[in-house]
Amino acid sequence: MFEYIFAFFPMLYGYSFKGIGLDLIVMIFATLFLLRNQNFRFKIDKQNRDFLLLFCYVIIKDSFIVIFGQSNSSESFHRLLSNVAYILLFLILLGKDFSQKKFYKGLKISGTVFTAGLLYHLVLIYRFGLPAKGISIIPGYEFVNNNWLNRPRSFFSEPAALAQAMLPLLFYSLHKKDYKWSLIATFTIFMSTSTAGILLAGVLWVIEFIIGKGKRTHKLLAVIVFLMCGALLLRTEIATDSIAALQNRLSGGGSTSVRVFLGFEILSTMQPNQFITGLLYNKAYDYAVQNIGLFEQTSIARMIVGYSEGEFFVNAFASLLFRYGVIGFILYFRVYKGKIFNKGYAGRALAIMTIVETIGDSMLFNAYYFFIMLVLNYLCQEEENVYESYAYRFRIGQSNAGIL
Numbered sequence: 001m002f003e004y005i006f007a008f009f010p011m012l013y014g015y016s017f018k019g020i021g022l023d024l025i026v027m028i029f030a031t032l033f034l035l036r037n038q039n040f041r042f043k044i045d046k047q048n049r050d051f052l053l054l055f056c057y058v059i060i061k062d063s064f065i066v067i068f069g070q071s072n073s074s075e076s077f078h079r080l081l082s083n084v085a086y087i088l089l090f091l092i093l094l095g096k097d098f099s100q101k102k103f104y105k106g107l108k109i110s111g112t113v114f115t116a117g118l119l120y121h122l123v124l125i126y127r128f129g130l131p132a133k134g135i136s137i138i139p140g141y142e143f144v145n146n147n148w149l150n151r152p153r154s155f156f157s158e159p160a161a162l163a164q165a166m167l168p169l170l171f172y173s174l175h176k177k178d179y180k181w182s183l184i185a186t187f188t189i190f191m192s193t194s195t196a197g198i199l200l201a202g203v204l205w206v207i208e209f210i211i212g213k214g215k216r217t218h219k220l221l222a223v224i225v226f227l228m229c230g231a232l233l234l235r236t237e238i239a240t241d242s243i244a245a246l247q248n249r250l251s252g253g254g255s256t257s258v259r260v261f262l263g264f265e266i267l268s269t270m271q272p273n274q275f276i277t278g279l280l281y282n283k284a285y286d287y288a289v290q291n292i293g294l295f296e297q298t299s300i301a302r303m304i305v306g307y308s309e310g311e312f313f314v315n316a317f318a319s320l321l322f323r324y325g326v327i328g329f330i331l332y333f334r335v336y337k338g339k340i341f342n343k344g345y346a347g348r349a350l351a352i353m354t355i356v357e358t359i360g361d362s363m364l365f366n367a368y369y370f371f372i373m374l375v376l377n378y379l380c381q382e383e384e385n386v387y388e389s390y391a392y393r394f395r396i397g398q399s400n401a402g403i404l
Helices: 002-006 022-037 046-068 073-093 100-126 159-175 179-191 195-211 216-234 237-250 256-268 284-290 300-306 316-334 348-357 367-382
Strands: 041-045 389-393
Touching: 002 022, 002 100, 022 073, 022 367, 046 073, 046 316, 073 367, 100 159, 100 179, 100 367, 159 179, 159 195, 159 348, 159 367, 179 195, 195 348, 256 284, 256 300, 256 316, 284 300, 284 316, 348 367
Parallel strands: none
Antiparallel strands: 041 389
16 A cells, blocks of 8 residues: 555645645654554665765754754754654665555556646646646645646646656656656656756656667657657647747746756855855855855846845755765765666666756755655665665663664
8 A cells, every 4th residue: 555655755745734744644654554564673774874874964964053053943943853754754664565566556546647637737728728726635725836827737836846746657667668658757747847857857768768778679669659749749739838938948047047056156155164064054045145245246146035035946966065065965975876887776767867856956855855765775675685684673661772
């Protein structure tokens, strides 16, 4: 059952109740169920020691930001609590026996639902000229973000989230050479007009389909079908508008300049010694406001601060260096050891995609980060390598956990 629910996790991120996400609630129940079935034991494999090093550093640095930081201490404390909760649940769920077959079925079900929501929004926008708000699965719940009313978003708060949710289905279908679902996932990502989503979909297609193993005749047939579908799609008004929107974003319009360049603007104002451990700010926006003189008059940062937005979008790559420095940067990418250059690893294409994604997305220890890292590590279970592991047992009224 977990694998089917897990396939819908990207949709659950958008729901929050008094600061607690619906995805976190589901993770808590999944963790408790797993611990019960394992007699309250969980295993940490040697290969996951890199996660322990990374998360210990993150918690220590976040604690320093709470105590000595120059941002709102209450917000910093809540972020620390959120990170600790996700980290603990993540480490326990890493030891779950995961069925890739069930998960792929779940992805096809969720992909069908998300695509149906997209088609509904396309009809609203292009047939009736009505705004498209995120479809809520909870009666009465409304998404906070109501921008992009002329772009389909299905069951999500923004089009980029829809595209992001379809990427795992695209990866699995390409890896399994189930090209029908690859085309469906690609169609949904393309029609969302998310620039980042389309570029990441391109990364998966190149690595899994063009470079990956497979018969040339199958590849040629898939290319022909893809081109025919693309030619038919391009003749529609919907696709024409989508292409125009993408061209605008690729040329710097929309949120592209903010997603890609704002973070590097902030890094350019930091002193060399500040890159070692990062700065003591919870939000890059606070740093920009307090150090606005370091930014050029024509900078994106000055423009956003001038509008008094109160928040910045900083991509994960820049945010990692800004908040955790080179030490955190190294530890962050150590967890990819054995994934990027190992051709025998099933999730290699997805791992490479997530690294590229750090340039245009804010996947830094948020719900999506823990979701995608669980997927990458569950894919390790397909390998034949056996790792030494440690089992920890928690019992009420007993001493601290011991190695069994």
